[in-house]
Amino acid sequence: MSDSPPRFSMIEPDAKAPTLKRLRQLSRLLDNIITIPGTKIGFGLDPIIGLIPIGGDFLGVMFSSYIILEAARLGVSRATLGKMVLNVIIDGLVGTVPVLGDLFDFAWKANINNIKLLEDYLRFPSQQKSADRWFIFTVLVGLLLISILLVALPLILIRILWNALTGG
Template structure:
């Protein structure tokens, strides 16, 4: 019996699929195949929405690490989240980007492909997982600091101080 069909993997994957769908494809725009999830909607909430989206996306990555995904796959998943977080933090443009860039769906596809791979290796160790957590925390801090810095610079330019 392969790891992919293991009951623990099956229940984890079911939960992760639900989270991914919730974040990326909760509602389909009538007459189109375009789905909108909570991620772009939460992105409309200044700072806090992006952080909450990052936490939920980070959970998918941590679960993938727990399920034994390779370091290479985890690296690709993290890159998807970094792109989502940094571009998503740009006002207005980031909200449209969040609709098109469904990082959680991409990451779920990477996770499932990795678990199906009979030759998978280089499973992430505890130190690598700690580095992931630290990196996600750092990105979250940047998501908080970046808008504050931009708003400060804009206000100084407008006020002239």
């Protein structure tokens, strides 16, 4: 009678609250742990990690990917996961631009945005299909490839710049 068996979260309902709490703490740590006194402006470890040459943006994407993986385990839809991945891609790619990327990291809170998407989905679950294991695997491989690109791109640009300056 039914087309396919219903899809359920890979995390038991009783474990959702602690998982969500842990993800909130991680997103706060990455995006908003420090508030500038006298302002509402905050930042976290993500822009600080982003200052590490070459590998900083890679690490930032890896931490953000963990939040996406856990959201998938909570049964979030493909559409919501796609939005979450887009937030991380924007954060990672703009983060590779020297100075501008570092300033952007202070304003763009990809992890906090992703937690809001997760909370909205859990509060009002849609009838959209949950992500299956292959979709999740594809998303994580894609994020890994983007992370590798974030390491390779600055190295390529440095080499081009070096060759232009030295005439080599």
